[in-house]
Structure formats: C-alpha cells, structure tokens
Amino acid sequence: MRAGSLLIILLIALLLNINCAHTLEGGTPWVCHLKVEGVIDPVVKDYVKRGLREAEAGGAEAVVIQLDTPGGLDSSMRSVVKDILDSGVPVVTYVHPRGARAASAGSFILVAGHVAAMTPQTNVGAAHPVNMGTGEAVSEKITNDAAAYMESLAEGRGRNATLARSFVTNSTSITESRALEAGIIDIIAPDLDSLLVELDGMTVETSAGERTLRTRGAEVVELPMDAREEFFHTISNPNVAYILFLAGLYGIIFELSSPGAVLPGVVGGICILLALWSFQALSISAAGLALIIFAVVLLLLETQTPSHGVLALGGVTALFLGSLMLMDAEKEPFVRISLDIIVLATGVTAAFVLLAVGLVVKARRRRPATGREGMVGETGRALTDLDPEGTVFVHGERWQARAREGYIQKDKKVKVVDVEKLTLVVEEVN
Numbered sequence: 378m379r380a381g382s383l384l385i386i387l388l389i390a391l392l393l394n395i396n397c398a399h400t401l402e403g404g405t406p407w408v409c410h411l412k413v414e415g416v417i418d419p420v421v422k423d424y425v426k427r428g429l430r431e432a433e434a435g436g437a438e439a440v441v442i443q444l445d446t447p448g449g450l451d452s453s454m455r456s457v458v459k460d461i462l463d464s465g466v467p468v469v470t471y472v473h474p475r476g477a478r479a480a481s482a483g484s485f486i487l488v489a490g491h492v493a494a495m496t497p498q499t500n501v502g503a504a505h506p507v508n509m510g511t512g513e514a515v516s517e518k519i520t521n522d523a524a525a526y527m528e529s530l531a532e533g534r535g536r537n538a539t540l541a542r543s544f545v546t547n548s549t550s551i552t553e554s555r556a557l558e559a560g561i562i563d564i565i566a567p568d569l570d571s572l573l574v575e576l577d578g579m580t581v582e583t584s585a586g587e588r589t590l591r592t593r594g595a596e597v598v599e600l601p602m603d604a605r606e607e608f609f610h611t612i613s614n615p616n617v618a619y620i621l622f623l624a625g626l627y628g629i630i631f632e633l634s635s636p637g638a639v640l641p642g643v644v645g646g647i648c649i650l651l652a653l654w655s656f657q658a659l660s661i662s663a664a665g666l667a668l669i670i671f672a673v674v675l676l677l678l679e680t681q682t683p684s685h686g687v688l689a690l691g692g693v694t695a696l697f698l699g700s701l702m703l704m705d706a707e708k709e710p711f712v713r714i715s716l717d718i719i720v721l722a723t724g725v726t727a728a729f730v731l732l733a734v735g736l737v738v739k740a741r742r743r744r745p746a747t748g749r750e751g752m753v754g755e756t757g758r759a760l761t762d763l764d765p766e767g768t769v770f771v772h773g774e775r776w777q778a779r780a781r782e783g784y785i786q787k788d789k790k791v792k793v794v795d796v797e798k799l800t801l802v803v804e805e806v807n
Contacts, residue, residue, distance in 0.1 A: 406595040408573065409440045409466075412602075417449025417482045418613035418659075420606050422456045428600050432466045437598075438591055439467040439576065441569065442490070445474070448481025448504075450659065451523075458489045458530065465585030467491045471572060472499040472553070480504070484544050487562070488530045491581040494564040494572055495553035501561065502550035520545065537561055569597060609654075615704060615714050618655030623722055625649030626673050627729075661703055668699025676730050689730050697723045756792045756806065759785050769803060776801045 409432035413421055425442065432440045442461075461468045470490030472479045475498040479487040484504045487493050495501065504527065505520065524545040531541035537560040543549040556562045563579075566572035577593035602610060612618060628645020632638055656666070675692030682688075700719040757771030759778075763785040769778040771793060778801040781794055785805045795802035 406438045406591045407435070408592060408595045408597050409435075409437045410443065410569070410597050410599050411440060412443045412599075413483075413486075414445045415447075415610065416614050417446055417454050417457065417486070418610060419450070419453050420602070420610040420613055421449070422453040422460075424602050424606055424610075425457050426460050429460055429464050429466065429468070431600065433464070437466055438595055439469055439492075440464070441469045441471050441572070441597075442486070443569075444470060444472050444479045444483055444487060445477035446479060446481075446483035446486075448483055451482065454482035454485050455526075457486055461486070461489045461491075462533075463584050464491075465583050467581045467583055467588050467590060469494060469572070469576065471566075471569075472496060472501060473569070475499065480550070484541075485527060485530060488527065488534065488536060488541055491534070491583065492564065492576060492579060493534070493536070493562040494566055494575075495556060495562050497553060497565060497567055499553050500550050501553075501556055502544040503548050504544040505546065505548040531561075573597070612651050612655050613659070615655075615659055616718050618652050618659060619700065619703065619714050619718065620722070621648045621655070622652035622669070623726075625652055626669075630673065630677055659704065665699045665702030665704070668695045668702065672696035672699060676726070679730060689727070692730065693723060693727045696726055752793050752796050752801065754793065756790060757803075759787050759789050759791050759803075762787050763791075763803070766800075769801060771801060771803075778803050780804070 409428055411425060411428040413425065415421075428442075429440055461470075468490050469492045470479075470487045471493075472487060472495040475496055477496065477499045479495075479499075479501045480503045482504070484501050487495075487501055504523065524542050527545050528538045528542045530536075531538040540549065540551075540559050540561060551559070551561070553562070553565050557565050564572065564575045566575055573592040573595055576590045578589065580587060580589045582588075612621060625645045625648030628641040628648060630645075632642030632645060672692045672695035675688045675695060679686075679688035679692060697719065700714065700722065704713055752772065755771050757769050757776075759767060759769050760775065761767035763769070763778060763780040765780040765784070767778060767780075767785075767787075769776050769791055771778075771791075777799060778791070779797075781802050781804045785791060785803070790806050791803040792806045793801050794804055
C-alpha cells in the first residue's frame with residue numbers, strides 16, 4: 378500500500394515538473410511564458426517568482442512576462458521588479474494582446490524588463506499615484522519616491538529616464554509607436570512568435586552575467602496560474618474584495634434579523650473571511666473599515682427602530698465615506714476601488730434599507746392576525762343556540778362563546794366583540 382502511494386506521489390511530481398524536465402533533457406531552447414492579467418497583487422508576485430525560479434532551474438533562454446494590467450499594489454510591484462532585476466534568466470516584459478495596457482504599477486514592470494516590448498494598439502504609462510476612490514493626488518513625498526524609482530529603473534536599462542519619470546509626475550500615457558521612438562521599449566511585435574524572432578541574437582546583462590538570446594524556433598512553455606492562484610488573484614482585486622465584504626455583512630445582518638435561516642449566515646461568514654484575507658494584502662485603512670461597520674450598525678438599527686430616515690441617512694453617508702477611505706493611499710498609492718462601484722453599492726444599500734423599513738412599517742400597521750386583537754371583529758356562525766352560552770364557528774375553528782346580550786339562535790351570523798380567556802363574547806349581526 379505504501380509502495381503504491383509513493384508511486385502515485387512520484388508520478389504527480391513528474392507531471393508537475395514535466396515542462397522544465399523535457400526541455401532540459403532535450404537540449405532544445407525554450408522560453409517560459411507567464412501571463413499577468415488584472416491587478417498586480419501578492420498572488421501575481423508569487424506567480425512571477427515561481428515562474429522565474431522554474432525557468433532558471435530548467436535552463437530557459439528567457440522568460441516572457443505578458444502584461445495587461447491597470448496597475449496594482451506598490452509593494453507587490455516592487456517585489457516583482459526586484460525579482461526581475463535579480464533574475465539570472467533574461468526577462469522580456471511584453472504588453473499584449475492588442476488593446477492591452479501596462480498602466481500605473483504595470484509601467485514599472487515593463488520598464489524593468491531586460492527587454493521591453495509591446496504589441497500594436499497598446500499603451501503604457503499613467504503611473505501617477507492617486508488617492509483611493511477620490512482620484513486626488515497623494516502627498517508629494519509619495520509622488521517623488523515613485524518618480525525616483527521609475528527614473529532609476531529606466532536609467533539602469535538604458536531607457537528614456539525623463540519620459541519614464543513623466544509617467545509618474547504628469548500621468549503621461551503613450552502608445553507603442555511613441556514608446557519605441559522615445560526609447561521606452563525595444564521592440565514592437567504583433568504576436569509571441571514575431572517577438573521571439575526579434576529577440577534572437579540580442580545580448581542583455583543579467584544578474585548572472587551577459588547573455589545572448591537564442592529564441593528563434595525556441596519552444597514556448599506556458600506556465601499558467603494554478604487553480605489556487607487564479608482564485609486568490611480574483612478576490613485580491615480591491616473591487617471584488619469590497620463587494621465580498623458588503624455581501625458578507627448583508628448576509629450576517631439577514632441572519633441576525635431572521636434567526637434560524639442559517640444559509641445567509643454561513644455564506645456571509647465565508648464572504649467576510651475571504652474579504653478580510655484580501656484586505657490584509659491590500660493595506661486597508663482602519664478608519665474606512667470602521668466607518669463601513671458603523672454604517673451597517675446604523676442601517677440595522679433603522680430597520681428595528683425606524684427613525685424617520687435619520688439613521689438610514691447617517692448609515693448611507695457613513696458607508697459612502699468609509700468606502701472612499703477604505704484603501705490606504707499612503708501604503709498603496711497605485712490601487713483604488715472604482716468610484717462607480719462605490720456609488721452603485723451605496724445606492725443599492727439605500728434602496729435595500731428603504732424597502733426593509735417600508736416592510737417593517739407596513740407590518741406594524743397591519744392588524745394582528747392572532748391573539749385577542751386578531752379575533753375581535755371576526756365574524757362567524759352560531760353552531761348551537763347561545764342562551765347565553767354555546768358554540769360558534771369563527772376563523773375556521775369551533776369556539777366556546779357567550780352572547781353579550783340576550784339570546785342568539787342557532788345558525789345566526791355572529792361577530793366577536795371580546796375574548797375572555799378561551800371564550801368568545803359575540804353579538805348577533807344582520
């Protein structure tokens with residue numbers, strides 16, 4: 378049994394390592410292809426590090442990092458850049474496919490590559506740090522730090538440092554043709570095969586020394602994110618994390634207001650835990666988080682004790698302000714939650730609260746359907762003579778009853794005017 382388990386483990390290990398192993402043994406030049414799409418986050422950082430490590434272990438000619446990103450976390454971006462600078466394998470940063478971009482933090486990664494390339498109809502730049510949600514410029518200290526970092530990367534790669542710095546200071550964004558003309562990139566290539574042809578014979582300086590690329594006819598080995606990385610990369614998006622957090626809070630609120638529902642509480646708890654995992658990676662502002670929680674408390678109180686809209690208005694205002702402040706601009710200047718999503722979430726929340734409050738008010742105004750209040754005013758039929766006591770049929774049930782005045786003949790229509798313990802007090806009606 379143990380021998381069989383060991384064999385299975387060895388087979389799995391062989392399958393996981395097959396990309397590097399077959400190229401290493403065959404002697405055919407190969408290129409490791411990584412795809413970075415979406416926000417630059419801790420998952421991307423680990424993915425790139427893993428790709429560079431496997432490429433170096435397998436003797437790859439180069440690593441092509443395909444970029445299509447709106448930006449990302451400053452800390453994750455700097456980690457990716459450090460790994461590129463320390464790589465013994467040439468790293469080609471490539472903005473692809475058509476319509477892709479290397480914006481904000483992504484422009485730093487593009488400039489850091491040993492060779493930088495772009496596909497036609499792509500762009501790079503717009504790396505000015507902005508405040509989360511508001512889009513306003515952050516402190517001069519952060520801007521100067523980012524500008525100096527970009528300038529040093531460009532100078533180290535022999536690129537146009539002045540233009541690269543303007544990506545940060547002036548939010549400059551340029552097309553691939555302008556980038557090539559100005560010396561920000563080295564190659565324009567419409568696809569990966571064309572890129573490999575252009576790269577062939579180029580000499581670059583890596584941390585392990587000078588390397589001349591042999592990429593013409595090289596085998597391209599895709600190294601995609603695994604299922605775990607894909608999942609956590611998705612929820613690390615600040616917009617997704619924000620929506621998960623709000624969904625989790627609503628689930629918990631529904632569970633507290635309707636004990637025993639179970640499912641909303643379970644789903645809400647899972648959403649909040651996933652959102653908290655994302656938040657710890659995204660550097661969340663404690664003040665913003667506290668405001669959102671306070672908003673939820675106010676909205677919950679409004680549904681329990683209607684305040685004619687005062688608590689609801691305060692809750693919606695706190696939710697909007699907390700959402701704007703949620704991301705810590707000082708720690709992560711290149712990431713923000715979409716203002717459109719914040720406005721939409723606030724509007725949906727306001728509509729939800731108005732609906733909930735309306736239902737509560739309607740329920741309180743509705744005449745009770747059970748107990749004494751629920752029986753008074755109901756009509757029925759006398760099953761026996763009431764002289765003065767007998768039996769009546771009211772509300773679909775047989776009741777002991779007593780005539781409030783005089784005698785009521787069998788089969789006459791009666792109306793409940795009072796309830797004394799389990800006896801109905803009735804009077805005859807026409």
